[in-house]
Amino acid sequence: MQERFEFPIEPYQLQAKAVAELFADVQHGRLGVLQSPTGTGKSMMLTTAALAWLDSQVPPAAVASAPAIPLTKVSSRSSSSSSSQSDTAKVPLAKPKVFLSSRTHGQLAQLNEELQRSPYMKRRTDFRFAHIASRRQLCINQKILAAAGSSTEKHRDLCGAAIDAYRRQRHKRSGDIEDLDPNQSCSFCDRRRVQRLTKHLQCNSRDLAKTKELGEQLQACPFLASTNLVRSSHIVLVPYPYLVEDDACDALLSAEATNEDRSPTAGPSFTGDLMIFDEAHNLVDTVRFSASAEVRGSDFFSASTTLSAYATKYDARLLAKHKQKLREWVSFTDRCTAFMKRWEAAADHEAKREEGGDVLKCVYTLSEFLFEEAKVDNINLYDLLSFVRDANLERKLHAVATDEVVASFQRLVRWSQVLARAASDDARVFVKRDEQFGILAKVCSMDFRHLSQRFAEARAVIFAGGTMEPLELTVYPLLTNELRARCVLHTTGHVVPSTSLLLCTVPSGPSRRPFELTHAQRGTLPEQMLEICMTVLNFCRVIPRGVIVCFASYTVEEIFAATLDSSGVRESIVSNGRAIVRESRSRPADATIAEYRAALDNHKGAILTCVMGGKLSEGINFADDLARGVLVVGMPFPNNQDEELRHTLRYFATNSCDPVRSNIEDTVSDLYTALCMRSVNQAIGRCVRHRHDYAFVALLDKRYAKGAIAKRLPSWMQHSLVHCNEFGEAFRQCRAFFSAMPPQ
Numbered sequence: 001m002q003e004r005f006e007f008p009i010e011p012y013q014l015q016a017k018a019v020a021e022l023f024a025d026v027q028h029g030r031l032g033v034l035q036s037p038t039g040t041g042k043s044m045m046l047t048t049a050a051l052a053w054l055d056s057q058v059p060p061a062a063v064a065s066a067p068a069i070p071l072t073k074v075s076s077r078s079s080s081s082s083s084s085q086s087d088t089a090k091v092p093l094a095k096p097k098v099f100l101s102s103r104t105h106g107q108l109a110q111l112n113e114e115l116q117r118s119p120y121m122k123r124r125t126d127f128r129f130a131h132i133a134s135r136r137q138l139c140i141n142q143k144i145l146a147a148a149g150s151s152t153e154k155h156r157d158l159c160g161a162a163i164d165a166y167r168r169q170r171h172k173r174s175g176d177i178e179d180l181d182p183n184q185s186c187s188f189c190d191r192r193r194v195q196r197l198t199k200h201l202q203c204n205s206r207d208l209a210k211t212k213e214l215g216e217q218l219q220a221c222p223f224l225a226s227t228n229l230v231r232s233s234h235i236v237l238v239p240y241p242y243l244v245e246d247d248a249c250d251a252l253l254s255a256e257a258t259n260e261d262r263s264p265t266a267g268p269s270f271t272g273d274l275m276i277f278d279e280a281h282n283l284v285d286t287v288r289f290s291a292s293a294e295v296r297g298s299d300f301f302s303a304s305t306t307l308s309a310y311a312t313k314y315d316a317r318l319l320a321k322h323k324q325k326l327r328e329w330v331s332f333t334d335r336c337t338a339f340m341k342r343w344e345a346a347a348d349h350e351a352k353r354e355e356g357g358d359v360l361k362c363v364y365t366l367s368e369f370l371f372e373e374a375k376v377d378n379i380n381l382y383d384l385l386s387f388v389r390d391a392n393l394e395r396k397l398h399a400v401a402t403d404e405v406v407a408s409f410q411r412l413v414r415w416s417q418v419l420a421r422a423a424s425d426d427a428r429v430f431v432k433r434d435e436q437f438g439i440l441a442k443v444c445s446m447d448f449r450h451l452s453q454r455f456a457e458a459r460a461v462i463f464a465g466g467t468m469e470p471l472e473l474t475v476y477p478l479l480t481n482e483l484r485a486r487c488v489l490h491t492t493g494h495v496v497p498s499t500s501l502l503l504c505t506v507p508s509g510p511s512r513r514p515f516e517l518t519h520a521q522r523g524t525l526p527e528q529m530l531e532i533c534m535t536v537l538n539f540c541r542v543i544p545r546g547v548i549v550c551f552a553s554y555t556v557e558e559i560f561a562a563t564l565d566s567s568g569v570r571e572s573i574v575s576n577g578r579a580i581v582r583e584s585r586s587r588p589a590d591a592t593i594a595e596y597r598a599a600l601d602n603h604k605g606a607i608l609t610c611v612m613g614g615k616l617s618e619g620i621n622f623a624d625d626l627a628r629g630v631l632v633v634g635m636p637f638p639n640n641q642d643e644e645l646r647h648t649l650r651y652f653a654t655n656s657c658d659p660v661r662s663n664i665e666d667t668v669s670d671l672y673t674a675l676c677m678r679s680v681n682q683a684i685g686r687c688v689r690h691r692h693d694y695a696f697v698a699l700l701d702k703r704y705a706k707g708a709i710a711k712r713l714p715s716w717m718q719h720s721l722v723h724c725n726e727f728g729e730a731f732r733q734c735r736a737f738f739s740a741m742p743p744q
Helices: 013-027 042-056 107-119 118-123 142-148 152-170 191-203 210-220 223-227 246-252 278-289 297-313 320-348 366-373 381-390 392-397 403-421 449-457 521-539 552-565 569-575 589-602 643-656 664-684 715-720 727-739
Strands: 032-035 100-104 129-131 235-239 274-277 294-297 363-365 430-434 439-444 459-465 487-491 501-506 546-553 578-582 605-611 629-633 695-700 722-725
Touching: 013 032, 013 042, 013 366, 013 487, 042 100, 042 274, 042 459, 042 589, 100 107, 100 320, 100 392, 107 118, 107 129, 107 235, 107 274, 129 223, 129 392, 142 152, 152 392, 191 210, 210 223, 223 235, 235 403, 246 643, 278 294, 278 459, 278 727, 294 297, 294 320, 294 403, 294 715, 297 320, 297 392, 297 439, 297 715, 320 381, 320 430, 320 439, 320 501, 320 578, 363 366, 381 403, 403 439, 430 643, 430 715, 439 643, 501 715, 521 552, 521 629, 521 695, 546 664, 552 569, 552 578, 552 589, 552 605, 569 578, 589 605, 629 664, 643 664, 695 727
Parallel strands: 032 459, 032 487, 100 235, 100 274, 129 235, 274 459, 501 695, 501 722, 546 605, 546 629, 578 605, 629 695
Antiparallel strands: 294 439, 363 430, 430 439
């Protein structure tokens, strides 16, 4: 019998089909991959399929009306600090759970909105959800927030110290810790208050903003209360790190929160649960980032100096074993410093490092780095890191060092953690020179087995995004061969009719000068950029309202802006009633968008220049007049001389295809092209957001007409694709397209 699904609105056929396919994936324990363009309602599809499955699994509970809980503060004097730390264990465990995860809290908030308007949630009032965020995002202690500034690491340290200080004060006896500064403690962590906030949230689930507001009313920590909700919640909204990073996952989803059958100290259990990753084309990059860390050459020297100063200052108070660990840390940092200096000297003199005339080596296996280069193989990093954690060393170093120096040590600790865990043969240490930071060493691990184990344990996993192909880049690197065999790809069309989009490849400009923005043609860049300025000017004469101009890099965008000024084209554009707004490397995306919206309100139209893969490339809705036209300048190929990129793509190619049937080098080349086109597709896919939207897209580079490139454009755009032979043809197509659209 076909399942009937409850939608908040009448769904399009493609939406109903996708929900049915995802529901079947969960029922049969598959790994579903949903590729659906931006603007097709992915959030509604994901939440509907998840809630329909949850509704079929969880019998309705007898929901008693929750007792009224007055919103009154609890006096810290009457609070009991002897309560069990395992307060959540007293709450019945909700199983199965649905974990809804995305990259940002803005995207999670969108999923939250879809949950709230779902008929399932309105009917199943026994369903509870928890929206988890970081300590810093949910913090209501203004002193700690001010002291931490923009540093998440410093906030974590200050928060932990404040909780410890408060609990020590509650157990304080005569003569004990008299030197403790009461301003350093945090009373919001009081267990009685946190329990009260938790009960309020259990009665009525709230989003992050309302959770913080309620926490301020009750003077209770929203972070501690929201994490308490995990155990009793059927739906848990979490950012990626809580599911993919071991430390964060273990801290939040311990056995008490996720399974009755495991010991209290066991790790998380996803048995029988559903894991959903929205915007999943970012997932592999997120996991790779969590398994890599970068340190500067100066960080090693700074750490050695700081640790020596700390050991000297507190020599009389330190235990002998702690002195030994500090000496080992200094030895480790000194050896790494020596290696970095040798590498820098070799780079300065362009020295040969290997027989056969090979140039300076920049990539090392773990054994090469540990045994041959840094010679730190006899140092137990696990012991040193345990000492840092158990002794709260990062926090204590503030007594002898500035915040900047402590931040340097924190980078070293993070780097050492990744180095210690990087057991895979595919892990590498990359060394390079950076203009801003000097010599950098980056350790990268490609061992994702921990994540595959979680996926294998779950009932089903769903990966959803607008550009999920090729799976060799977005999903397969995280999966074993057995899990890949369970993968099913679902690709939807768009709710926008093909007639509402015109996509043109434009090989040349008004003067018939070809567009070929490649490294080989860099000598003609000034002439090409002038041609692009004239192309933008001409298209803006027929494209109404907002025009987005996308570039392959900030450097090219800056050259374009300079050419606009030197050629006088900027004056022509402005005199025609259009404002020009530029994306900046340092400026927040929200500020840029606000300026662009204001420019559209105050002028005939506006142009926004931005960078593919930059701050405006994802998560922003360019619907309707914000983007009636998108002009893509060049192709954003990543730097193929980057050693880390080359190693990563080769690893993906080797582990995602059959080497007997496939040529690895050809696969690497295909993945390299796919990376470029993924950025292009994300840029052009944000201009049509609903059924009545319409837009014109121009691809300004002769390479877009090649079959191998064109076939990588989104499948739903293929029916709207026109290959133009020259600019005049594209201009006429554009003018006719907007003539057929509703008047502005």
